[in-house]
Amino acid sequence: MPxxxxxxxxADAAGVNVETVRFYQRSGLIDEPERPSSGYRTYGNEDVRRIRFIKRAQLLGFTLEEISSLLKLEGSGTCSSTRALAAKKLAMVEAKIGDLLAMKSALAGMVARCDSGAPDTSCPVIQALIDD
Incomplete structure (x- = not known):
């Protein structure tokens, strides 16, 4: 890679579009290089690495604010702080999984009531939403 x-x-090298790069610059996640006399700003491999880091962190559910914190901790020997951020994110993911499992159970019950074939005059799903 040049x-x-x-x-x-x-943007191509990092797997994002140009507007994403500009957004990250406005957000302070990546630096905007000075414009040389040629008129075209240039970027290096470190910029590609940083954007890929941001995208991977987003895929793990980190917000841009949390990613900014991670970037500030990068390479500073503060593994305990980084671990704390990851542990907090893990707890949030586990809570979401619990919520999703409860939603799954409720929806499965509603669908099962529909499939029971009971000759109700009202839809079991609608009735369950009204009752609960």
Missing amino acids: EKMTISRL
């Missing part, structure tokens, strides 16, 4: 690249080549 050391210096335009914003469009950076």
